[in-house]
Amino acid sequence: MNWQWTSIDSINALAQPEFDVLTHSSHPSSPFLKFEFLRAFEETRCVGGNTGWLTRHIIIRDETQTLIGFLPAYIKTHSYGEYVFDHSWAHAYQQHNLAYYPKLIVAVPFTPVTGPRILLAQNIALEKMAQYIEQISDELMQSLHVASVHILFAPKQTSNELLTRGFHQRQSVQFNWHNKQYAHFDDFMAELTARRRRSIRKERTGIAKQGVQVNRIVGGAITALDMAFFYRCYQQTYLKRSGHNGYLSSAFFETLLQDMPENLLLVIAEQRLQPARDSQQLAITETANSKDIKSATPIAAALFLYDENGLYGRYWGALTDVSGLHFEACYYQGIEFCIEQDIAIFNPGTQGEHKILRGFAPTLCYSNHKMQEKAFDDAIADFLQRETPHIIDYAEKSASLLPYRRHDESE
Known part of the structure; x- marks a missing residue:
């Protein structure tokens, strides 16, 4: 696999037509992964500077230098604006005199919405790209001087594939309405x-x-x-x-x-x-x-x-x-x-159990995490193994509260 990755500090380092080929290949699409949306963060300085969000998008090119993959990525010096809460992990690092920050997140800033996190060229399979990401993950962390990689609000298929590649899976719950x-x-x-x-x-x-x-x-x-x-x-x-x-x-x-x-x-x-x-x-x-x-x-x-x-x-x-x-x-x-x-789907925003009684069904969200420090990587894996059953149980109990009539129910 003669691919090469690099990081870029602005979406403008790519030509928009080159980027749009990838976004059009991803299904389903997302307005949050449009070139214009990512560019708006940079041009209006909502990322960069002293915001704690440093643009470091990951791009992958093949042996012909054709763009075949893109990950929207940022180096973070805090955990605000992510909505996958890892403050306890950062505290554990601090207790052991280790630096949790900076870290690399693959996500859209301030946007807790499930959507494509690995944009691919038409001829590239997700499984093959996930294998490549696994191969370069340690090099990625060392090169960017980060302690961990976090891929937030990924589609279930992407998350499951990354899980097989050493990125621990974490689940959370949102409430969506289905048409x-x-x-x-x-x-x-x-x-x-x-x-x-x-x-x-x-x-x-x-x-x-x-x-x-x-x-x-x-x-x-x-x-x-x-x-x-x-x-x-x-x-x-x-x-x-x-x-x-x-x-x-x-x-x-x-x-x-x-x-x-x-x-x-x-x-x-x-x-x-x-x-x-x-x-x-x-x-x-x-x-x-x-x-x-x-x-x-x-x-x-x-x-x-x-x-x-x-x-x-x-x-x-x-x-x-x-x-x-x-x-x-x-x-x-x-x-x-x-x-x-x-x-078909309406995502009204993160959290909020009051949505249930208004017809919004619990929906599992997925993120994946890999820590450079092996002892903590193992500890995170253990934590998530214990946390996940509680998240699934919460989703199931929430679903039982939905106010929809049973089809055999008369009034």
């Missing part, structure tokens, strides 16, 4: 128990009773002013939760709007001073051209990315607290959009 070829939101509701249908209707009509209208704005219809308002909301969420303004800059979101509007869905909630007369009807539009907008004040926003394979809820914030608005803007609007666009 069972519904024609309307009511078709989805009909699948739920009567109790849950009543609860969801109450949540949705309660939004209108509070004088709130929710609008979906798609792609090119999103304006710079819309995005600027969203960013205010985004910052507010982080200020409340973490005491900082968020990992991503306004320039990052402006760049997404400029470079990949076809992958953006923005939900904006507005509140009128007086509640709507018909509080039983929740007004929903797909553009910002509602007659009521001038008399309403925007109060919250949620930004999603999507393609033909999935909808991904990523960012949310509110300037005013309105009961139930988070569920409406972040969940029900996304479900309606998936039904309208015939999108």
Whole structure:
């Protein structure tokens, strides 16, 4: 296998047409692995500098110097923004006077969404590339001066293949909604128990009773002013939760709007001073051209990315607290959009058991880990062997709480 790997400190070290050949060969595709998305992190300085994220994408070329593989990779000096929590591992290293950082992660920054982590040329099999990654893993860690390699939110097939190649597998749980070829939101509701249908209707009509209208704005219809308002909301969420303004800059979101509007869905909630007369009807539009907008004040926003394979809820914030608005803007609007666009899967974001009772099913996520220090590599393997049954048990118990009616159940 006469292949050669190297690392690059910017996605711009590759020509976009060369990169796009790989992304088009990966299935399913992901908006987060688009050249434009990875470039936006760098151009707006959300990675690099003193962020603790140093771009070190791994590229593999064959004997003809043709690009045949790409791993989105970053050297990390902390564990924030990854969502596969390894702080206890870092603490164990510290207790033994060993350096856990820097480490190499193969992932998309601040994006806990399962997707391709090894982009391949059309004629290269995953098994063959995984074998190559196994062969170069020690050289990779030594050359980049990192203590470990972590491949986060990989597809199950990729993770299982890496598991056979010495990369220990870790599992976690997220909650996804699956579109069972519904024609309307009511078709989805009909699948739920009567109790849950009543609860969801109450949540949705309660939004209108509070004088709130929710609008979906798609792609090119999103304006710079819309995005600027969203960013205010985004910052507010982080200020409340973490005491900082968020990992991503306004320039990052402006760049997404400029470079990949076809992958953006923005939900904006507005509140009128007086509640709507018909509080039983929740007004929903797909553009910002509602007659009521001038008399309403925007109060919250949620930004999603999507393609033909999935909808991904990523960012949310509110300037005013309105009961139930988070569920409406972040969940029900996304479900309606998936039904309208015939999108199969909706990932609304990481964590959140409250998603279960709204029809989001537990879904296992996979990551893989290899430590340069053998004693700790063995210890991590032992830890994961004990942790995994608990994760699987949690997923199974969560699934038992889903509010879908059994097909033999009458009401």
